[in-house]
Amino acid sequence: MSHIALLPSSGMGHLTPFLRLAALLTVHNIKITIITPYPTFSLAESQVLFHFFSTFPQIRQEKLHLLPLDNFSGNSEEDPFYCHIEVIRRSSHLLSSLLSSLSPPLAALITDMSLTASVVPITKALNIPNYIFFTSSAQMLTLFISFHTKANANSYEMDALQIPTLEPIPKSWIPPPLLQDSNNLLKTYITENGKEMTKSDGILVNTLESIEEESLAALNGGKVILGLPSVTAIGLLPPCFNKCQSLAWLDTQPIGSVLYVSFGSRTAMSREQLKELGDGLMRSGYRFLWVVKDKKVDREDDKDLEDVIGNELTESVKERGLVVKHWLNQENILSHPAVGGFLSHCGWNSLTEAMWLGVRVLAWPQHGDQKINASLVERIGLGIWESSWGWGGKDIVKGQQIAEKVSELMGNELLRMKAVSVREKARAGMELGGTREDEGIG
Ligand code: UDP
Ligand code: UDP
Numbered sequence: 529m530s531h532i533a534l535l536p537s538s539g540m541g542h543l544t545p546f547l548r549l550a551a552l553l554t555v556h557n558i559k560i561t562i563i564t565p566y567p568t569f570s571l572a573e574s575q576v577l578f579h580f581f582s583t584f585p586q587i588r589q590e591k592l593h594l595l596p597l598d599n600f601s602g603n604s605e606e607d608p609f610y611c612h613i614e615v616i617r618r619s620s621h622l623l624s625s626l627l628s629s630l631s632p633p634l635a636a637l638i639t640d641m642s643l644t645a646s647v648v649p650i651t652k653a654l655n656i657p658n659y660i661f662f663t664s665s666a667q668m669l670t671l672f673i674s675f676h677t678k679a680n681a682n683s684y685e686m687d688a689l690q691i692p693t694l695e696p697i698p699k700s701w702i703p704p705p706l707l708q709d710s711n712n713l714l715k716t717y718i719t720e721n722g723k724e725m726t727k728s729d730g731i732l733v734n735t736l737e738s739i740e741e742e743s744l745a746a747l748n749g750g751k752v753i754l755g756l757p758s759v760t761a762i763g764l765l766p767p768c769f770n771k772c773q774s775l776a777w778l779d780t781q782p783i784g785s786v787l788y789v790s791f792g793s794r795t796a797m798s799r800e801q802l803k804e805l806g807d808g809l810m811r812s813g814y815r816f817l818w819v820v821k822d823k824k825v826d827r828e829d830d831k832d833l834e835d836v837i838g839n840e841l842t843e844s845v846k847e848r849g850l851v852v853k854h855w856l857n858q859e860n861i862l863s864h865p866a867v868g869g870f871l872s873h874c875g876w877n878s879l880t881e882a883m884w885l886g887v888r889v890l891a892w893p894q895h896g897d898q899k900i901n902a903s904l905v906e907r908i909g910l911g912i913w914e915s916s917w918g919w920g921g922k923d924i925v926k927g928q929q930i931a932e933k934v935s936e937l938m939g940n941e942l943l944r945m946k947a948v949s950v951r952e953k954a955r956a957g958m959e960l961g962g963t964r965e966d967e968g969i970g
Contacts, residue, residue: 529559533560541794542640572793608824637656639651640661666735666743697900703896734880766884786816787814787937789809803838820837833852910947
């Protein structure tokens, strides 16, 4: 039996696709070990790991015990998740003995993209093939891989990132830290990991040929960078847990009537923007299920809903919606018949879940890769994106503007049908085999 190990990095957006891939690989009679950096950063990661290893006892967990890097607190301006990736990176030399102790010897390691530069030299020395799992869109991969070739003095003045055969990526879609003169963690990661990708044995992306054909052809045709190993679209990874949460309020709502509003696991909104969002949802006249988040890191979240959005808004939103401030299983919500739309920050996992479940999306990207992902929403017919809205935390989008876009999404039957056809395409395009029930495996 072959033995493959997987090494995710920090944050639910990286962990979730790794767990889904591991679950899929088990049905191929492969022994799987997941190396989990320990301790995890968010509570959500620690809880999902516990649930995952109870559901899949045949998958082994090995902990990569992170060094207590007291001297690394990061810059307070930096995203705490990038700081945690930095801690994992600085502990990665400990992997060498861990990897060589695994039995039977590894046939391959699958590594998160953010650890490419630190882990590829280790696996080369141990002679273990190393495949990089890129947990965002193939279009984002084109930026990730080519950024270091453009990151010279002129790049900050460019209007768009130009890659032969592809539509230019406008400057306004590029994550702002990449355009700063000063160094920052995101810029260093993308530069260093992007360079090392050519030394890996292959790159896996959880996307579909049918939705990102051009980007994949450019990557594999040497248009983005020469010497890249093959880039494989492994399809959208289905959920790996069965339904487990009771959603009593949703059960009482009419089919397709509810807009689900969530900005993922690590995006906090300012109080002012939350107020406008609440106002916009009320003005739209549609029903909604809104997950409020005002702290990036869940372990630091100690406020009640009323403290965050105020008593008045808490009371008025009750008329038409359910507003919560705790983790809900998004796959359960998106697969619920009452849900007819998704106001999303366009994290790649959220978008792949919306594609997998055929839910139309109103894209409101906030940071990082999200504008690049949002551009696909319209292109593939999954929904709409008001690209004039700025990055999160920069300009405040007013309630009236939000209400108009919500009505445009929820009132458009054609968009609903188009999203259903994206779902059909997504399921037809699955390239990894295995037992697959409608709601996932496991
Ligand atoms: N998620 C969830 N419940 C929440 C928030 C997020 O289940 O309240 C899941 C979501 O389904 C997705 C992941 O967490 O699988 C978030 O990843 P994504 O790439 O969408 O965004 P990120 O959180 O990394 O910004
Ligand atoms: N866990 C983790 N990171 C954390 C906390 C927990 O990976 O920061 C995992 C842990 O490996 C175990 C599960 O979550 O599988 C439950 O953790 P807990 O701390 O309750 O117990 P442990 O098994 O670590 O003693």
